[in-house]
Amino acid sequence: MDNVVVQKLIAIVGEDYVSTRQDVLLAYSTSASMSYDTVLPDAVVLPQSTEQVSEILKVATQYKIPVTPRSGGSSLQGEVIPKEGALVIDLLRLTEIEVFPDLRSVTVGAGINFGKLDKLLNKQDLWLPVYPGSSLTATIAGNVAVNGSGFGSSQFGCIGELVLGLEVVLPNGEIIQTGSEANPNAPGPFLRYAFGPDITGLFIGSLGVFGIITKVSLKIFKRMHHFDYNTYGFNTPQEAEKFVIQCKENEISPVWIAIYEGRILDFFLEMVGEEYGVPKYEWPPITVSMVIGRIREDQLESDRAEAQRICVEEGGHVIGIAELPKGEWDDRMRELARSSYVHGWHWRILYHHVTPSQWHRTIEEMWPLFDEFGVLGHTAGFQSDHSSYNYYPQIFFDPQDAEDESKAKAAHKELVKRLFKTGAVPFKLAPYWVDGITEMEPYLNFLKDLKEAIDPNGIMSPGTIPGIEGED
Amino acid sequence: MTTIDLDELLENLAQCRRCGICRNAVYEDKGFDGVCPVWKNSAGFETSFMRGRIQVALALLDGRLEKTEENAESLFSCTLCGNCTSICAAEFDPAKCLESVREVLNEIPNAVRDTIAKKILENNNPYVDENKTRRDWVKEVGFDIPGTGEVLYFTGCTAGLKLPETAKSTAKVLNAAGVNFAVLEEEPCCGSVMIRTGMVEEAKKNAEKALEMIAKSGAKKIVVTCAGCLKTLREDYSERFGLDVPEVLHMVEYLKPLIESGKLKLKKSSEIKKITWHDPCHLGRALGVYEEPRDILKAIPGVELVEMETNREAAMCCGSGGGLRSYDGNLAKKIASDRIQDAEAIDADILATACPFCEHNLKDGANRIGSKIRVVDILDLISKQLQ
Numbered sequence A: 001m002d003n004v005v006v007q008k009l010i011a012i013v014g015e016d017y018v019s020t021r022q023d024v025l026l027a028y029s030t031s032a033s034m035s036y037d038t039v040l041p042d043a044v045v046l047p048q049s050t051e052q053v054s055e056i057l058k059v060a061t062q063y064k065i066p067v068t069p070r071s072g073g074s075s076l077q078g079e080v081i082p083k084e085g086a087l088v089i090d091l092l093r094l095t096e097i098e099v100f101p102d103l104r105s106v107t108v109g110a111g112i113n114f115g116k117l118d119k120l121l122n123k124q125d126l127w128l129p130v131y132p133g134s135s136l137t138a139t140i141a142g143n144v145a146v147n148g149s150g151f152g153s154s155q156f157g158c159i160g161e162l163v164l165g166l167e168v169v170l171p172n173g174e175i176i177q178t179g180s181e182a183n184p185n186a187p188g189p190f191l192r193y194a195f196g197p198d199i200t201g202l203f204i205g206s207l208g209v210f211g212i213i214t215k216v217s218l219k220i221f222k223r224m225h226h227f228d229y230n231t232y233g234f235n236t237p238q239e240a241e242k243f244v245i246q247c248k249e250n251e252i253s254p255v256w257i258a259i260y261e262g263r264i265l266d267f268f269l270e271m272v273g274e275e276y277g278v279p280k281y282e283w284p285p286i287t288v289s290m291v292i293g294r295i296r297e298d299q300l301e302s303d304r305a306e307a308q309r310i311c312v313e314e315g316g317h318v319i320g321i322a323e324l325p326k327g328e329w330d331d332r333m334r335e336l337a338r339s340s341y342v343h344g345w346h347w348r349i350l351y352h353h354v355t356p357s358q359w360h361r362t363i364e365e366m367w368p369l370f371d372e373f374g375v376l377g378h379t380a381g382f383q384s385d386h387s388s389y390n391y392y393p394q395i396f397f398d399p400q401d402a403e404d405e406s407k408a409k410a411a412h413k414e415l416v417k418r419l420f421k422t423g424a425v426p427f428k429l430a431p432y433w434v435d436g437i438t439e440m441e442p443y444l445n446f447l448k449d450l451k452e453a454i455d456p457n458g459i460m461s462p463g464t465i466p467g468i469e470g471e472d
Numbered sequence B: 001m002t003t004i005d006l007d008e009l010l011e012n013l014a015q016c017r018r019c020g021i022c023r024n025a026v027y028e029d030k031g032f033d034g035v036c037p038v039w040k041n042s043a044g045f046e047t048s049f050m051r052g053r054i055q056v057a058l059a060l061l062d063g064r065l066e067k068t069e070e071n072a073e074s075l076f077s078c079t080l081c082g083n084c085t086s087i088c089a090a091e092f093d094p095a096k097c098l099e100s101v102r103e104v105l106n107e108i109p110n111a112v113r114d115t116i117a118k119k120i121l122e123n124n125n126p127y128v129d130e131n132k133t134r135r136d137w138v139k140e141v142g143f144d145i146p147g148t149g150e151v152l153y154f155t156g157c158t159a160g161l162k163l164p165e166t167a168k169s170t171a172k173v174l175n176a177a178g179v180n181f182a183v184l185e186e187e188p189c190c191g192s193v194m195i196r197t198g199m200v201e202e203a204k205k206n207a208e209k210a211l212e213m214i215a216k217s218g219a220k221k222i223v224v225t226c227a228g229c230l231k232t233l234r235e236d237y238s239e240r241f242g243l244d245v246p247e248v249l250h251m252v253e254y255l256k257p258l259i260e261s262g263k264l265k266l267k268k269s270s271e272i273k274k275i276t277w278h279d280p281c282h283l284g285r286a287l288g289v290y291e292e293p294r295d296i297l298k299a300i301p302g303v304e305l306v307e308m309e310t311n312r313e314a315a316m317c318c319g320s321g322g323g324l325r326s327y328d329g330n331l332a333k334k335i336a337s338d339r340i341q342d343a344e345a346i347d348a349d350i351l352a353t354a355c356p357f358c359e360h361n362l363k364d365g366a367n368r369i370g371s372k373i374r375v376v377d378i379l380d381l382i383s384k385q386l387q
């Protein structure tokens, strides 16, 4: 990177917080994404305030330097791997937190991770009831940038549903505030859909291509303390799907619902069954693991009975093994890491949402495709909202075997195409989704127009959503 | 020459999935409130915590990164405290791997590391030319301590040469418990810092020499007051070097039954009020000794033991381990100040520990921020409460 630019960055943040060292650049050339090529940036900068972010983006705009915003670096689909010559802006020094108890909301800086906020809110018997499996590393802003979901989403939706407003630095360095806080006289965040169109939504799942989120304001809730953990067995996927839909329809409050095919459950339990104390059992073809959470015990009692009634009505039986859902829920900040790392494989992941009624379709596409490409893998998932189910098939490979890895890549690419045809949707436009998408030209063209209007120099995260970029 | 199987090391390093949990995770249910003390107390680049260190290590090993002192800095700006290992969800021990990487890559220049190893090999300690002075404290305890005997108090370089009060206290406590014990006439260094900084061949030579001297003393049991000596003598000598070492106990392990059986009686303390325990990484995370020191402190009448926000498996480090104190003294002291602030947050009057390395650095950390907290070795504390 041109020394003039480096000096300007140093003038903004101080010498200690800018680096062009080879070892540092190397560490920023990668992320938790497995099976993505590393790319060295030219420099890394660590701002401490929104104003510093703004000054940095002004410099980047002036010199047309590609920028990659980075928070936890825990994303799994190559999103945060920089472009060659890029400036990485590491946002972990933005660490303010302000709680607004009367507004039932909180504002966090871009550097705050889920675990940190959870501990603080817990002291006030509150919570942000979405826990991605990466809660110990992912930031809330980073999760908003990918519109993630997690434990709690079965009841409260993806993270985007909880966002009340954002502070964003646009590519030209201008700072905007969305939601009710756009009014400088507002007592804090209390309404997202204020002041016309939902500008907040533009940045949710945007992967940083429209600007850098420096603060996120979110709804928070009284913490639940009454939980029911149970497992429900079914002979067919369709019975299990109906059970889930009916539970939601009847206002049961499930903070966690996961549907397991028999062989996947066996695999999962082989990894963490003992850790979670799950007893040995002849599991049925399909098992639903569910945690119902409530503020009041009487509500929980009523939900528990209703879930059991629905289960039987849909042709299932109540298994009664609580250790599986309890183990998953209690380990919610780390469960996904634990269960995905313990077997030693590396994997390529394919996040997508389907409706619970279509749950069986992903499985139907996945297994034959694995056979066709000669790869191993499995899938996990959970109910992620009102009527959506977040799936994440993982395709395994040996990181020290290039051929194995390329097979995994090819299978992954093809699976996107097939899943798109089943009606599945992504929650962010990772590059492989853009490749797999057909029949959506007007939508993508509109996004492209927006990108050109907001980021005319195309400096923000180029290549991250390839389909919406200009021709150069 | 290295004792490391490179393929196995690479396989282990490949277990890192780069999740980043080892950076600043707060995991209340498991007691974690931050993970890497270096990341927390430095600018915060990726290279300052384990995920980045592993990426750098892999690149140095496969040639993507040139083997220069600067490129290898992140391998050494680490206390090897093992907090990352404690929280890591993958099936490997990242801190142990980093220690191995230091060994495999020990041809990369590092003046600090080389000087320490040279001094230990030449002088039997990393601090002074005249090693004999490390026994000077014996003259001040008021009774004779032989050079041979079945119970050997292995003083360690830091207590012997920098914090002799701890050595004197230990002698007084052992004496009060009626234990006949010896201190070597010319005690060698255990070699811990050489192992941690990758000079393992040299450490092996040193270990063989040290064990020979220990054997000559007729020791059947070794007691230590340094957590680093404990891990090295108990674990590394046998596991790494295949040496046959007599039983090694930290004084907190040795004393607990003596106190509980009434052989060692402690009187009420008038001046100690609120006391907190800092778990030395080599005693706690490395060897699982958490409860013995706490039980001892609770056995002092009138003491209120209070826990810092992070303790036991999730305790934040004092900053001095892994050679960091020599490699980057300012960073080490900054980390120590941070730990002192943990003790201040719970209004402790005294922070006790059981490692002269921790004590020395934590004292500097307290001075650095003008803290009134008294940092003491647990043996100093016990020696004042002898009946």
Ligand SMILES: Cc1cc2nc3c(=O)[nH]c(=O)nc-3n(C[C@H](O)[C@H](O)[C@H](O)COP(=O)(O)OP(=O)(O)OC[C@H]3O[C@@H](n4cnc5c(N)ncnc54)[C@H](O)[C@@H]3O)c2cc1C
Pocket (backbone or CB within 6 Å): A031, A032, A068, A069, A070, A071, A072, A073, A074, A075, A076, A079, A080, A091, A110, A131, A132, A133, A134, A137, A138, A139, A140, A141, A142, A143, A144, A145, A146, A147, A148, A149, A150, A151, A207, A208, A209, A211, A212, A213, A214, A336, A337, A338, A340, A461, A464, B018, B019
């Ligand atoms: C073990 C494990 C389990 C996981 N489980 C889940 C899960 O259950 N649910 C889930 O949703 N995800 C999960 N993930 C994926 C990952 O944690 C999420 O994508 C997470 O939200 C990323 O946050 P981050 O702070 O690490 O962001 P990064 O990885 O740093 O960045 C992610 C993307 O957002 C952009 N970005 C980051 N910060 C900003 C900002 N402030 N403003 C604008 N753009 C920004 C980046 O440029 C990049 O495109 C998991 C990952 C791991 C390793």
Ligand code: SF4
Pocket (backbone or CB within 6 Å): B015, B016, B017, B018, B019, B020, B021, B022, B023, B050, B051, B084, B087, B088, B089, B090, B094
């Ligand atoms: S060392 Fe463990 S915790 Fe750290 S990034 Fe690697 S896998 Fe994650």
Ligand code: SF4
Pocket (backbone or CB within 6 Å): B035, B036, B037, B038, B039, B048, B049, B050, B053, B077, B078, B079, B080, B081, B082, B083, B084, B085, B095, B317
């Ligand atoms: S061993 Fe300690 S200092 Fe070193 S990377 Fe791990 S947590 Fe950080």
